[in-house]
Each structure stands twice: as structure tokens, then as C-alpha cells.
Amino acid sequence: VQFVMIDTVVLSGNCHVEDSEEELLGNQLLGPEDPELAGAQMEWIEATLNASTAEYIVVAGHYPVYSICEHGPTSFLVDNLKPLLEKYKVAAYMNGHDHCAEHIDIGDGVQYHTIGSAHENNDDTSHKDTIPSKALKFHTGVGKGGFASVKVDASGMTIYHRDGDGKLLYTAPAILPRSKRN
Numbered sequence: 148v149q150f151v152m153i154d155t156v157v158l159s160g161n162c163h164v165e166d167s168e169e170e171l172l173g174n175q176l177l178g179p180e181d182p183e184l185a186g187a188q189m190e191w192i193e194a195t196l197n198a199s200t201a202e203y204i205v206v207a208g209h210y211p212v213y214s215i216c217e218h219g220p221t222s223f224l225v226d227n228l229k230p231l232l233e234k235y236k237v238a239a240y241m242n243g244h245d246h247c248a249e250h251i252d253i254g255d256g257v258q259y260h261t262i263g264s265a266h267e268n269n270d271d272t273s274h275k276d277t278i279p280s281k282a283l284k285f286h287t288g289v290g291k292g293g294f295a296s297v298k299v300d301a302s303g304m305t306i307y308h309r310d311g312d313g314k315l316l317y318t319a320p321a322i323l324p325r326s327k328r329n
């Protein structure tokens with residue numbers, strides 16, 4: 148398993164508006180403040196994914212690629228990162244930012260998991276119409292936070308969503324190794 152951690156704020160821009168309480172949604176982000184730095188990171192991401200020999204790659208960043216929760220999907224990541232996740236058969240993309248727990252599978256071979264409920268769960272689903280209706284596999288916005296765990300065994304890689312006390316809330320379908328996926 149290879150974990151690739153990326154800086155989605157560098158890629159997409161900051162959601163916090165300077166000198167304001169306003170926070171931009173994922174489709175409102177203005178793009179990178181430093182396009183050269185963002186470009187260098189995108190080159191690094193592609194080179195890292197291309198060189199990987201791991202059977203499972205998990206990419207993680209702060210902003211979601213897809214989310215039905217309060218901040219919604221991040222346009223820059225959908226347009227620029229998602230094609231790389233597909234091309235290199237990334238098993239899962241994990242993110243925080245939205246204070247909910249969700250699993251989205253749009254059918255591109257990548258599982259999208261929001262694990263942003265560490266200290267609170269928000270039941271907002273205002274962006275549910277931004278994904279195909281059957282793509283949402285799990286969502287919760289209740290309880291006192293939560294986290295996820297990952298297990299790799301002979302059946303594949305499985306991601307588990309848990310509440311703040313560790314109680315199992317959801318088990319995602321096992322992901323096959325890269326060598327066994329189309």
C-alpha cells in the first residue's frame with residue numbers, strides 16, 4: 148500500500164476569504180494562488196503515481212474531489228486530479244474538510260471517502276445533486292465525530308467508517324489490487 152499525501156489548498160486555492168468570515172465552496176475556489184507551485188505539485192503527483200509499484204494506492208488531501216456535504220465537490224480536483232486517479236488505478240481518495248463521513252463511487256474505479264467528522268458530524272447534504280443518484284454509497288452526519296480504518300488482506304483493501312467511539316458504521320466493498328483491475 149502506498150499513501151500519497153497532497154496539498155489541495157495549493158492546488159485549488161484557499162477556501163477562506165481574507166478579512167471575512169466567508170468560506171468558499173469547492174466549486175467557488177479561485178484556483179491556485181501560485182500556479183507554478185501547483186503545477187510542480189501536479190507534476191510530482193503524476194510522477195509519483197506513475198512510478199508506483201504498489202498494489203494499492205491511496206491519495207489523500209484536505210479538500211474532497213466529490214462530496215454531497217456542505218462544501219461540495221472541488222472543481223479543480225475533479226478537472227485535474229481525478230483523471231490521474233483513474234489513469235493510475237488509485238484505489239481510494241480520502242479527504243477531510245467536509246464535516247461528515249461518506250463513501251462515493253461514481254464508477255471510475257476509485258472509491259471517494261470523506262472522513263472529515265473527527266470532532267463533529269454535520270448532516271448537510273446540499274450538494275447531493277452534484278453526483279449521479281446511485282453514486283452515494285454511505286453518508287452520515289450524526290454523532291460525535293468519527294474516523295476511518297483501512298485493512299488489506301487476501302480479499303483486497305477495505306475501508307471502514309467508524310463513529311467517535313470506534314463503533315463500525317459502514318464497510319466499503321473490498322477493492323482489488325491494481326494488477327487485478329481493468
